[in-house]
Amino acid sequence: MNTESRKNQFRGSLLLLLTAIIWGFGFAAQSKVSEHLGTFSCGFVRFLIAGFALIPVVVFFDKAGKTGRSLFSRRKSPLKKKELLGGLICGAALAAASATQQAAIGGSGAGKAAFITTLYVVLVPLAGVILFRRRLSPLLVLSVLLALTGVGLITVKEGLAFAPSDLLLFLSSLCWCTHIMTVDAVSEGCDGVRISLVQMLTTSLLNLLLALIFEDLAWVNVQAALLPLLYLGIGSGALAFTLQILGQKECPPAAASIIMSTESLFGALGGAIFTGEILTTQEYIGCAVVFAAVLLSQSTDAILALRTRLAARKAGKEGGEKN
Numbered sequence: 001m002n003t004e005s006r007k008n009q010f011r012g013s014l015l016l017l018l019t020a021i022i023w024g025f026g027f028a029a030q031s032k033v034s035e036h037l038g039t040f041s042c043g044f045v046r047f048l049i050a051g052f053a054l055i056p057v058v059v060f061f062d063k064a065g066k067t068g069r070s071l072f073s074r075r076k077s078p079l080k081k082k083e084l085l086g087g088l089i090c091g092a093a094l095a096a097a098s099a100t101q102q103a104a105i106g107g108s109g110a111g112k113a114a115f116i117t118t119l120y121v122v123l124v125p126l127a128g129v130i131l132f133r134r135r136l137s138p139l140l141v142l143s144v145l146l147a148l149t150g151v152g153l154i155t156v157k158e159g160l161a162f163a164p165s166d167l168l169l170f171l172s173s174l175c176w177c178t179h180i181m182t183v184d185a186v187s188e189g190c191d192g193v194r195i196s197l198v199q200m201l202t203t204s205l206l207n208l209l210l211a212l213i214f215e216d217l218a219w220v221n222v223q224a225a226l227l228p229l230l231y232l233g234i235g236s237g238a239l240a241f242t243l244q245i246l247g248q249k250e251c252p253p254a255a256a257s258i259i260m261s262t263e264s265l266f267g268a269l270g271g272a273i274f275t276g277e278i279l280t281t282q283e284y285i286g287c288a289v290v291f292a293a294v295l296l297s298q299s300t301d302a303i304l305a306l307r308t309r310l311a312a313r314k315a316g317k318e319g320g321e322k323n
Contacts, residue, residue, distance in 0.1 A: 024266020049233025087198020107165030114267020151285025
């Protein structure tokens with residue numbers, strides 16, 4: 001790797017770390033919003049803000065990348081059919097994931113929610129094994145066992161009982177896994193930011209429909225939670241997503257996954273700072289075990305990448321000696 005590549009990878013890593021920080025502190029913002037708004041009301045407002053905040057992002061990338069596309073063009077369709085359909089499907093998956101998480105976070109707290117949600121990093125490769133018959137590595141098996149142990153330590157209380165909110169968070173992690181795999185399936189050959197724009201607005205609309213049916217959507221409650229809603233919409237939504245795109249362009253996938261998984265640490269930190277959450281010793285141990293499982297689940301790709309790089313260097317040296 002030359003000096004320029006190292007600089008680009010370092011810059012990408014910093015952008016992904018900033019993404020993880022923004023996402024992590026977003027759990028505390030969700031906890032604050034839950035004090036004023038119902039699950040679906042929160043989802044409607046935060047994703048509506050995120051959708052509108054992404055519009056200038058799309059315009060910027062169109063001009064910076066000289067794509068020849070425009071959201072406001074009358075001559076060409078602003079969206080490809082695949083981008084529209086993919087955004088609608090991803091929006092439905094995102095609505096399920098975010099709603100189950102928001103419904104649980106008031107009962108479990110930001111810190112525990114962050115660590116349990118991060119299980120999607122383990123579940124995604126496990127889903128690849130189950131659905132696509134990919135090779136089951138020993139490290140993945142160990143990471144799954146560690147993850148289950150960690151979640152047990154975090155969630156099991158006296159009398160071997162699970163809190164309903166903790167079970168909802170585990171369901172949310174499964175939904176996030178589904179969302180990630182859906183994004184991967186529909187994003188090829190499409191503008192990722194456009195898909196995100198459609199999915200944000202789709203998620204907002206679905207939440208609005210459910211809020212009108214099940215909740216009392218009052219403007220006074222939106223006003224009371226406006227600051228954390230703005231953080232969730234502009235920060236966790238539009239800004240963090242854009243930083244993720246820029247960072248992943250310059251950082252290897254395995255390293256990117258590990259860096260972004262640190263959102264769980266910042267989620268726990270945000271819960272302690274902004275909501276005064278205090279976990280028990282058992283819960284802290286469980287969080288550490290879950291984080292170890294997350295790192296371990298991503299280490300297979302990192303090890304393979306390192307082996308490939310070393311083999312290439314060795315081949316290059318041997319070729320130079322022969323010449």
